[in-house]
Amino acid sequence: MVKQTLQWTDQYVEELIGNLLRVGVTLAAAVVLFGGSIYLVRHGLAAPRYHVFVGEPADLRNVSGIVRDALSLRGRGLIQLGLLLLIATPVARVAFSVAAFAMQRDRLYVVVALVVLAVLMYSLTGGHL
Amino acid sequence: MNIIEFTLLVWVSSLLAGFVGSLTGLGGGIIITPVLTLALGVDIRYAIGATLVSVIATSSGAAAAYVREGFSNIRIGMFLEIATTLGAVTGALFATKISTGTISMIFGLVLLYSAYASSRPRHQRTGDCQPDPLATRLKMNGSYPTPDGPKAYCPQAVPTGFSLMFGAGILSGLLGIGSGAVKVIAMDQAMGIPFKVSTTTSNFMIGVTAAASAGVYLGRGYIDPGLTMPVMLGVVVGSLAGARVLTHAKTRWLRLLFGLAIGITAIEMIYHGLTGRL
Numbered sequence: 351m352v353k354q355t356l357q358w359t360d361q362y363v364e365e366l367i368g369n370l371l372r373v374g375v376t377l378a379a380a381v382v383l384f385g386g387s388i389y390l391v392r393h394g395l396a397a398p399r400y401h402v403f404v405g406e407p408a409d410l411r412n413v414s415g416i417v418r419d420a421l422s423l424r425g426r427g428l429i430q431l432g433l434l435l436l437i438a439t440p441v442a443r444v445a446f447s448v449a450a451f452a453m454q455r456d457r458l459y460v461v462v463a464l465v466v467l468a469v470l471m472y473s474l475t476g477g478h479l
Numbered sequence: 480m481n482i483i484e485f486t487l488l489v490w491v492s493s494l495l496a497g498f499v500g501s502l503t504g505l506g507g508g509i510i511i512t513p514v515l516t517l518a519l520g521v522d523i524r525y526a527i528g529a530t531l532v533s534v535i536a537t538s539s540g541a542a543a544a545y546v547r548e549g550f551s552n553i554r555i556g557m558f559l560e561i562a563t564t565l566g567a568v569t570g571a572l573f574a575t576k577i578s579t580g581t582i583s584m585i586f587g588l589v590l591l592y593s594a595y596a597s598s599r600p601r602h603q604r605t606g607d608c609q610p611d612p613l614a615t616r617l618k619m620n621g622s623y624p625t626p627d628g629p630k631a632y633c634p635q636a637v638p639t640g641f642s643l644m645f646g647a648g649i650l651s652g653l654l655g656i657g658s659g660a661v662k663v664i665a666m667d668q669a670m671g672i673p674f675k676v677s678t679t680t681s682n683f684m685i686g687v688t689a690a691a692s693a694g695v696y697l698g699r700g701y702i703d704p705g706l707t708m709p710v711m712l713g714v715v716v717g718s719l720a721g722a723r724v725l726t727h728a729k730t731r732w733l734r735l736l737f738g739l740a741i742g743i744t745a746i747e748m749i750y751h752g753l754t755g756r757l
Binding site: 360361363364365367368369371372374375378379382383385386389390393394395396397398400401402403405406407410411412425426427429430432433434436437438439440441443444447456458459462463465466469470472473474475 | 481519554686695711
């Protein structure tokens with residue numbers, strides 16, 4: 351067990367967190383780029399209409415609708431899926447930190463990371479927060 | 480102007496936003512919001528959605544490098560995130576009950592002063608620093624890379640920093656933007672953390688704050704894929720470029736850039752307070 355604690359040095363954890371963020375952002379950007387190409391090919395010559403707010407259609411506002419649109423290879427659905435991956439990246443970073451601090455047997459920071467994760471989940475699911 | 484031209488224009492502005500955002504720890508909002516609303520006539524709600532995404536992209540893109548190189552302090556970041564996330568939740572609760580115009584004005588004036596205070600070069604304490612007992616208990620002492628090798632630092636005044644972070648969280652919950660500025664100021668001015676550590680740790684933290692509200696704005700239909708796509712792709716590239724520059728950049732120049740950036744933010748906030756736009 352002593353060996354295990356030694357392996358999870360701060361430097362090693364920093365490396366892992368750095369990699370996690372990099373993978374998250376790269377994956378998100380690739381999906382957005384793919385969806386964006388489809389979107390531009392289909393709608394690129396139309397005029398942008400963002401000066402009046404109409405809000406997104408219902409299927410682009412929630413996870414299940416976005417996944418459905420993305421699976422049928424709709425450009426806007428794919429972009430939205432990539433953005434969901436991007437939003438999930440910092441959340442995954444906090445969740446991973448809980449595990450990493452646990453491996454380091456750093457009880458204080460396991461609690462710290464858990465509190466942050468709890469508040470984050472509360473506001474992500476709370477709807478009006 | 481068709482969508483392809485519009486997309487290119489937004490992409491180029493976002494490159495710059497990601498670059499400045501990752502160097503200052505502010506995120507990309509100070510450039511993206513006015514470009515979208517004032518220059519391109521985009522409705523403020525779409526702009527808010529795109530800005531939130533840009534903050535997450537800047538944060539995660541640059542943080543990957545900053546964390547690995549040892550600039551961002553993960554423990555300081557995690558500990559202070561308790562204050563910012565709780566503050567953001569509190570701020571969002573009151574957002575509908577308080578006139579944000581007045582708050583914007585006051586915040587803008589405070590930032591104007593901070594722009595002046597934080598752009599001045601600070602006297603760097605030489606020799607070994609005196610560890611603060613509370614900061615030591617919280618394992619916040621660390622070191623960061625400099626041209627002359629790793630340099631140790633000892634954060635001070637943890638309760639003050641924590642309270643300021645709570646305030647930063649409340650502001651971001653109320654106004655949607657501006658929390659990066661208070662985060663950097665709290666760490667740099669109140670806690671005495673080296674400037675590069677302050678900005679990169681702020682950069683590390685702002686993604687979490689923004690992710691917390693992104694879910695809400697997605698549900699409200701503020702995040703438009705066509706508009707946010709070039710913002711996200713531009714900001715990611717810009718933030719990676721910024722992360723490369725920061726390592727070798729002189730702190731003096733970074734302070735000036737930061738002061739300039741929050742000076743612009745201050746003017747934007749006062750403008751918002753006066754007109755209700757932006």
